Amino acid sequence: MKRLLSRLPALFFPDRCLFCDEVIPYAEDGLCICSDCMSTQIFLANVHTCTLCGCPLPPEEHLCDTCQTHIHFFDRALSCMTYEKEIRSAILQFKFYHRIDLYRPMAALMVKRVLPFHQESPYDVVVCAPQSKKSYLERGYNQADLLAKRIAKDIKLPYIKNAFLKIKETPKQSTLSYKERMKNVEHAFKLNDTTPSLCNKRIILVDDVLTTGATADSLSKLLKRAGAAYVLVLTVAATEKDRLETFTPEDIAEITF
Ligand SMILES: [Zn+2]
Numbered sequence: 001m002k003r004l005l006s007r008l009p010a011l012f013f014p015d016r017c018l019f020c021d022e023v024i025p026y027a028e029d030g031l032c033i034c035s036d037c038m039s040t041q042i043f044l045a046n047v048h049t050c051t052l053c054g055c056p057l058p059p060e061e062h063l064c065d066t067c068q069t070h071i072h073f074f075d076r077a078l079s080c081m082t083y084e085k086e087i088r089s090a091i092l093q094f095k096f097y098h099r100i101d102l103y104r105p106m107a108a109l110m111v112k113r114v115l116p117f118h119q120e121s122p123y124d125v126v127v128c129a130p131q132s133k134k135s136y137l138e139r140g141y142n143q144a145d146l147l148a149k150r151i152a153k154d155i156k157l158p159y160i161k162n163a164f165l166k167i168k169e170t171p172k173q174s175t176l177s178y179k180e181r182m183k184n185v186e187h188a189f190k191l192n193d194t195t196p197s198l199c200n201k202r203i204i205l206v207d208d209v210l211t212t213g214a215t216a217d218s219l220s221k222l223l224k225r226a227g228a229a230y231v232l233v234l235t236v237a238a239t240e241k242d243r244l245e246t247f248t249p250e251d252i253a254e255i256t257f
């Protein structure tokens, strides 16, 4: 009965494919993808990727050119897809056009992506990238929080809401290079005083999009400083690597947090 009741909303608001918006049969696991899109969309889980940043790579290569020269503070980044076409438009709808319902299929996609890794070496806790107060007041929700909460519930891990605080407004990052972004996010975040001990924890850090990785790196650095043993960055999508400039260890030495 409880199960039937839980499916009642589907009668009025049927599940639709995340990519083509076709009405589809009720997706129990939240993975709202029609069979056509399941076979035509490119999922990074089915592609050979960099073992550090998760970008697509030719077979036999382990680290992309960028990761051979960059220093990352996270241990691994996993994305479900490349940030383009339908998934890009869905993320923009989710973030800027109040399509809050899209958190469910996106979180389901992220669960599918992370589950084999979690089963191999289990994680301890889920956190999400923070949002500024101003942005929260404008939007009314933090998209990363909605995703992280659902992922934690689905893979049965504790979720630390508001693990970070965004203490400095940062200018829009979309047109900036990695180095400019690192400068931009410098001192922008801190760990919340209410965050429980992260000592020796294996952490999943959730965000919507991985662009240059500057935000993920600065948040990961805070987690590592707090004693985290491992940080996995999990995002819906990642921008293509060839848009990034090369970033050297000398560059990173200039940047302090
Ligand atoms: Zn579809």
Ligand SMILES: [Zn+2]
Residues within 6 Å of the ligand: 050, 051, 052, 053, 054, 055, 063, 064, 065, 066, 067
């Ligand atoms: Zn890489």
